[in-house]
Amino acid sequence: QKEVEQDPGPLSVPEGAIVSLNCTYSNSAFQYFMWYRQYSRKGPELLMYTYSSGNKEDGRFTAQVDKSSKYISLFIRDSQPSDSATYLCAMRKGGGSYIPTFGRGTSLIVHP
């Protein structure tokens, strides 16, 4: 079993929809949780970063972490065609461990 599981999709939604992207993980030592967006043939871009459990909002994006369920989510409100990309979750331990473990990424397609 992989430490981080993420459905590769693709997830296809109409413009304006609320998108929910999710990851599950097995290692309870993970403390830092990230979401990256990757456009085709580009490097991943850090979108959101959360420490421990809770919610974090940034514009149309909301990240949620539920450590008790080992489950993290990224919500995108009012989705736009420009949001079409692959979204990768990543997480890492604390205490001097800096290397993130990545999910496989979910391909999102927002059609007009």
Added chain:
Amino acid sequence: EADIYQTPRYLVIGTGKKITLECSQTMGHDKMYWYQQDPGMELHLIHYSYGVNSTEKGDLSSESTVSRIRTEHFPLTLESARPSHTSQYLCASSDDQGGTEAFFGQGTRLTVV
């Protein structure tokens, strides 16, 4: 604006050639990483460095080598390229100030023919 640069962006090279993929960052980050990513697949860590003169192999076995002589520079070298090395190579950097997470370069897409 601080940034992380990779060159070349695209490279097509013949089998047996020696190649070096360049990665430089202007953020003063002490930690740098090389990942390999095939289309639709996970990022696999192949090398990392926590500072000058520090290099370690990652989870994915790789025939490449790295060096870290300067903080801002983390080149990756393949002594003898093979078609199995065809992939996208991504460089990233981070530091431990306020939990700064990894910033990625644009990647080098390598094709070995």
